[in-house]
Amino acid sequence: MDYMPGGDFLSLLIRESTLHESVARFYISEMILAVEEIHRLKFIHRDIKPDNFLISASGHLKISDFGLAFDGHWSHDASYYNYHRSVLLTRLRVGVAGDELDQKEDCNIKKQIETTRSLMALIQRHEFPDGIGEDDLEDLLEWRNKWTNRYLCHSMVGTSQYMAPEVIRVWQLLTKEQNHKKMLKMPIRPYVSDKGQDLLRRLICEKQTRLCSRRYQMIDRGQIGTRQMEHICPYVFPDDAEDIKSHRWFKNVPWDQLHTMTPPFIPQLHGPDDTRYFEEAGSIDDMSDSESTGVPSPEKVRSVLQDFRPGFQDLAYQLVAEPYDTVKLRGLQRQIQSAPRTTSLEKDLLKHFVELYGHKERKRPRDRILRDKAAKAVAMDVRKRTAFMGYTWRRMRPEGYLAMA
Template identity: 30%
Template sequence: MKTMLKSEMRKQGQLAHVKSERDVLAGSDSEWVVSLYYSFQDAHYLYLIMEFLPGGDLMTMLMRYDIFSEDITRFYMAECVLAIEVIHKLGYIHRDIKPDNILIDRKGHIKISDFGLSTGSHRTHDANYYRNLLEKLPSATPGVNADGTRNSINVDAIHLTISNRTQMQTWRKSRRLMAYSTVGTPDYIAPEIFIHTGYGQECDWWSMGAIMYECLVGFAPFASETPRETCNKILAWPETLHFPDDVHVSREAEDLIRRLLTSADQRLGRGGADEIKAHPFFAGVDWDSMREFQAPFVPRLQSITDTSYFPTEELANVPDRPEVSAANAAAADAHAARRADGESDQLAKENLPFIGYTFSRFDHLTRRNAL
């Protein structure tokens, strides 16, 4: 169950994204997208009831195994291609493709989740998107300050190699905690999202390229110790994207990553998923039968409610969700009193953006049984 505080959604300017998330989940009936069963609300919260995928997520797997072989990486990236293709065909941009949002089902196959930052592809991006990250950036142009002078970008802000697993795991744990924060993690965000010039569905393919790099190398391509440093490195990707000397990556894999981690107008996938499917790295992939193949990792479950594949150790450091304040509770009481007195209904006006949020995937079954 995912819960969202209405007042926070209004405060953060996330009303359009809340509706987009509900719509894409309700409108999808794909095996590559997590299933929404119900959505509903009360006076203060929005609720999404979704299917339980017991295998955890791709980030947990990366924390456990450090890196994947190219064959295993090919499997997960091929399934990601199919999942992202479904989202795009529905007319949406996910905008938050990252290992945390790639969930593993009971048979080891992936499904995409968390559409809280998704948007319809017909809309230009919201100026408030990733506002907390952008407001501290020196400029929107790589290496250029607001006054036009050059700044230095610390390419070596963090030194991560396959031989330094302790530092790699430290970065992963801090990145995981950042994912729970209101700021979020920018490690997989395409550069065009940061520079107010608009973007399209191709930004999701950049994210997949960053994930593929992490699967093969062991850390995100622009990993740094702070979100600001990461943003700077993403904006300066032509100078900061490199492959460590002590990591072997095939020519085909490196070529695909470089063709995804590039400018939007040159990025593979800008013309559709078929461009990526045709890349030599995916030679031999049977795109029509991916879910019929044995997954490289199949969770060993003790029961249908087994949660052992979900990380819990870092949750102790995650702040509690915002509670409904006494003022809001008092406002709700006053709202009931005003309705009794026939006065203006301010709370009703505030809830207008959430009209039509309720959804049940099984309504047709209920109606059929009633008949």
């Protein structure tokens, strides 16, 4: 996609701290149109959050990060590939020990039972069906589509802070359940209008009463059958934000003219390669091999900041005492911004100090093969050489997405 020099929307929120309601209305309206456009293309995004909206050079928003996007096709099911990877290793008798935590869990009987159950579920779901020959491609694909459509889009994906209440409840089965009705409280400051409060409450609620397209409610009530939806993606409708758009908080929003309006914030750029709005965001790398440089000692911190008061030195040490990832880094930036008895100059200095002396948290690869020291290098080499083998580009046709020869 195009380069978005204005950074992501979350960074804008962090810098501004609070947006006026009229400003928030503009950006939320553009977000609604972006999500609605994805649904018009028969896809669902599944990871909507401020981080995934980028700001263009003109100040308008574009949606990004389609790693979890899904259009109902079984090839988007990650468990399908996990199954093949597991079966292939078993048949080739390749042992993958993983890292120290994997090896420790392998000695845990309870964990072994959970792993076995998970593997059996994968086998049941993806094992080649009886009665279908290897040459019966049409029957095989029909079985694959019918079987997986019963499961897809019911998995917990996305970012937990932005999930719907009913998904969070499933996520928290083994923890103390939080009741969103009790937790949701409107602050006295900043002021939120009655219309804004009503919109929030009608979005953060049980799905039976949630503000959404009536067509989805009809599906839940069984008033629209699956046969009637076979001609479209079975999960989304085009132009499905009509109920949200008609809420009184959006009164007088020129939906068809938003792209011609001047946004509240326009990036101030020195040139096409200006990256200032990305410098504080950091990068997320689940496969990172970077080694930690270690936490600087209190003496080191005091030596570097010897010209500053002891309280300032102690705060600086607290900020770099623990490793951080991208989310934690943004939390540190908010903590710096709200730190009492610190000047603007001191806050800027603290942010720079964290970047220089803080150390990134080394992320654990999600794939056990990549956690195994012996198998990692070979696996990465093969994946790099074969990543796009057999892939073809796609273009939109009236009947949907079709692979081009």
